[in-house]
Amino acid sequence: METPTSRPVTLDDVARAAGVSRATASRVLGGYGFASVDARERVGAAADRLGYVPNITARALVRGAGVRLVVAVSGTDATVLDDPYVDRLVSAAARVCAPHGVGVALEWLPLDAPAGLRRLGDDRSVCGVLLVNTTAPVLDAVPAGLRGRVVSIGTGSPAVPSFDVDNAGGADAVLRHLHAGGRRRIAMVTGPRWLSCAERSVTAYQELMRAAGLPVRLVTGDFTAARGGRAALEALTRWPDTDAIYAASDATALGVIAALRGRGIRVPHDVAVGGFDDIPYAAVSSPALTTATHPVARIATAAATAVLDGRPVPPVTAFPSTLVARESA
Amino acid sequence: METPTSRPVTLDDVARAAGVSRATASRVLGGYGFASVDARERVGAAADRLGYVPNITARALVRGAGVRLVVAVSGTDATVLDDPYVDRLVSAAARVCAPHGVGVALEWLPLDAPAGLRRLGDDRSVCGVLLVNTTAPVLDAVPAGLRGRVVSIGTGSPAVPSFDVDNAGGADAVLRHLHAGGRRRIAMVTGPRWLSCAERSVTAYQELMRAAGLPVRLVTGDFTAARGGRAALEALTRWPDTDAIYAASDATALGVIAALRGRGIRVPHDVAVGGFDDIPYAAVSSPALTTATHPVARIATAAATAVLDGRPVPPVTAFPSTLVARESA
DNA sequence: CGCACACCTGAGAGCGCTACCACCACAAAC
DNA sequence: GTTTGTGGTGGTAGCGCTCTCAGGTGTGCG
Known part of the structure; x- marks a missing residue:
């Protein structure tokens, strides 16, 4: 904001402006470790005076964390991605992920394609996978590297926890x-x-x-x-x-x-x-x-949250479905 | 795949396995600069033998490229995000972004909030913004740092190119x-x-x-x-x-x-x-x-592609809308 | 033979950040 | 006085990658 040059504001700039080291600034902004009240105030003030926004990419790199959550939809062909159900899922996931600095990618996973899954497992920029409309063989093909970072929406398996409507x-x-x-x-x-x-x-x-x-x-x-x-x-x-x-x-x-x-x-x-x-x-x-009822958004929200948190989840989470009686029956 | 340890495969591993330097491996895999046929083959073979997947995060960091495309929907309150239209937009964008290693985030942009936009402009992990259902004041508040990385779906302005149905x-x-x-x-x-x-x-x-x-x-x-x-x-x-x-x-x-x-x-x-x-x-x-007709998916695809490519786009792109005569009129 | 100009390669300097570690000051406990 | 914390701080080593740069080796040409 104040910088005359358009060079983006880095943590170094904030640290220098606050008269502390980069380490201290990082600690204050990251909210971990010790920092004196004085340091906290100076760093905080400098950060929003300069309009500092941490670079998620750098943070993710050093932490080994991912920046993408992949929604992988199984199906015989790519038209499965055209389903409004998938739209809803992706949209809800994207909403949950936004505050975490995580983005959502949407992919079609051919029914007989463990290869696609393996690639996702080896991709360090992927923090998690939401498997949609998947089958037992695909679930069995989930690589070990993906365990704990993948949940299924719909069909579950012992290896992959699932979220679905009842x-x-x-x-x-x-x-x-x-x-x-x-x-x-x-x-x-x-x-x-x-x-x-x-x-x-x-x-x-x-x-x-x-x-x-x-x-x-x-x-x-x-x-x-x-x-x-x-x-x-x-x-x-x-x-x-x-x-x-x-x-x-x-x-x-x-x-x-x-x-x-x-x-x-x-x-x-x-x-x-x-x-x-x-x-x-x-x-x-x-x-x-x-x-x-089928609370699609709630299911996607819960599934995405589970992946983002990284905490173990129960093997099956079923959301109740209730009757809505109208005119057609 | 072959590594007994579950440590992810890095470019260094590939280079070592191929008997070349990291620079050469990077050149081969990145498809730029010179590389002998021999080097190309050895690196390629090593890469898929080891199951190498480049770390998008590291690449983005060094290139200064973003990893997220933010869909920002204007409105009086956050319920604007519940619209199936937004779902469709996000889903289509997520599909286009996936092959580029870019994820989509969904946010509500309060009608009177240039602050939210400024934050997006200062965030180096954001490679682009899709402004949805926005207004002229918001468009005028687009910070200079965002110019060229932001397009509008719907209302346009001289500063921000727009994509919309006619x-x-x-x-x-x-x-x-x-x-x-x-x-x-x-x-x-x-x-x-x-x-x-x-x-x-x-x-x-x-x-x-x-x-x-x-x-x-x-x-x-x-x-x-x-x-x-x-x-x-x-x-x-x-x-x-x-x-x-x-x-x-x-x-x-x-x-x-x-x-x-x-x-x-x-x-x-x-x-x-x-x-x-x-x-x-x-x-x-x-x-x-x-x-x-309202080709929402095509509009979102075009808009996301424009942002991803980073090439200048015409100020207004209007998609034709054609009559579909059925029974109600 | 010397020079230009290809083609090809590796060393290495970062991108911005986190987190480990060493260090210092001071207070409480022995 | 020494030991043991405990709060606070800065130096710095990387995370994995790209890309510049300096330095090769070979071929064509004056």
């Missing part, structure tokens, strides 16, 4: 609501079948149907609206008496509703529709979508 | 479509009035209405669905004969449609609704939303 609980809540509403021939549009965390809601569906003596009607989806619409039509073709459709995501459910409307099928009169996620648009769809 | 063009396209459909009493739900890039669509609306001899009916919104719904009701109360509503965002439009449905007003039969953004859910809403 998929089974959320599915259960919506399905019971459907059942309580008198629906007895409930089809489900799933997420990608290779995604084991998504399979938990499929399992919940299957168990509930069997327990209630109801038919199991599964159609594969991929969380997108377009695929959801096609899946709904497919379900109706295979089982014309279907009176409810449970979709594994709200986007899927919205696609389902649109497809049903296109066929002149009334929701919820003819077919009830339930979703999962409670995205902002669920409340304003027509009809308003009955769904279960 | 707001006026998109608004125009939707409004003309409304007019062509026979609508003559068209109300508009705006974005936040302090946001000058959003005001461009308001201006387009006003000009078109005046040119066509139609009444100007403005209600203030804030891009959210909830506010859109309230705004629609307000418009209908003030001007009961309104036959079309143009919303400044798709989220707003979805809220408008939900509110109209709640009042038993048919869309588009009684009131036509047009939006702006063409979010994924616009295609599956009921009725499907007529809107104009």
Whole structure:
């Protein structure tokens, strides 16, 4: 601020201005070790008089700390990065990381790519990794150097702690609501079948149907609206008496509703529709979508915080999912 | 990979393994300066045999380059960071930055806060700033040290180049479509009035209405669905004969449609609704939303690339917005 | 033969910071 | 008086990398 030259202000400048050594200035600004009240005051004053901002890069280098948190999303191709769910995750992580001087990078991790993970483990500028939508083989391939710096959002494993919504609980809540509403021939549009965390809601569906003596009607989806619409039509073709459709995501459910409307099928009169996620648009769809909550931002925040803190975390952290009953079911 | 100790592989290790100096190894791996074919091969082989990954932090320090790109979103409070639009921006930026070893941080920039900007300018670990939804005063407060490293998404200024969708063009396209459909009493739900890039669509609306001899009916919104719904009701109360509503965002439009449905007003039969953004859910809403495209990811990609490249960019880059006619209008 | 001009290489000086270590002053304990 | 802290301080060795510079070796040309 005061420097006539535009040369950035360094710790040396502050130390000199305060009449102390660089070591003392570092101690004061870093808030560790001893420093007299006098020194603290002089350094503090000099620092904000000069507009000193510590150089995160230099600090990270000497401390051996990373400056990037990588969000690695597994999937068959790079289009998995286009999912609004990923957007939300990245955004929440970037918000948590900002005050720590850490930035977030987003990468696609091919399903069969331990190589990509190894590179992340060997990269000293990476302070942590958030594995998203990953599978057991990928989790098993996590290199030792990454242990403790990586958490999974979704599928977990003994080696990698996981953060996720209670998929089974959320599915259960919506399905019971459907059942309580008198629906007895409930089809489900799933997420990608290779995604084991998504399979938990499929399992919940299957168990509930069997327990209630109801038919199991599964159609594969991929969380997108377009695929959801096609899946709904497919379900109706295979089982014309279907009176409810449970979709594994709200986007899927919205696609389902649109497809049903296109066929002149009334929701919820003819077919009830339930979703999962409670995205902002669920409340304003027509009809308003009955769904279960998925606190994506909170999950990402917790996961990023865990990595940033570096403290050990429990192997599984499940966030509760609660029913939001609206009009569609 | 081969190292028995888990000590990370450094350039020194590679150089030693290849039997050359660190300088030569650096030249080969950095791809600059001269290096014999022999040296190139030996260094390359050693590098991937040892699993060498350059330490971005050290490189950034010596080069004086930053490792973070900050997305700073202006607004009256921190809730502006919850907007899916911001999520999309951050995610796209994070994707572009990843291969460059740069991470993205997300911050809220209070509307009256040049201080926050100055700190970013003095921070040597910040390689660039993406200013989002900002205002002229903020733009004027951009410190000299940040010039050339900052671009704006939305409002621009002589000092800061901007990237944005052609707001006026998109608004125009939707409004003309409304007019062509026979609508003559068209109300508009705006974005936040302090946001000058959003005001461009308001201006387009006003000009078109005046040119066509139609009444100007403005209600203030804030891009959210909830506010859109309230705004629609307000418009209908003030001007009961309104036959079309143009919303400044798709989220707003979805809220408008939900509110109209709640009042038993048919869309588009009684009131036509047009939006702006063409979010994924616009295609599956009921009725499907007529809107104009807003290539958010492309804009963010271009903006981030511009900052990363560091080359001068034209003062204004406008991305075309095209009409997507669906059912709601 | 000498000179210019390629191509190629290694030594080494930092980038800005942290943290280890040695040191000093002074007070309390022996 | 000596020992043992204990608060406070500065010197300085790096963290891993880039890049300048000085110094090679070879080839073409006057």
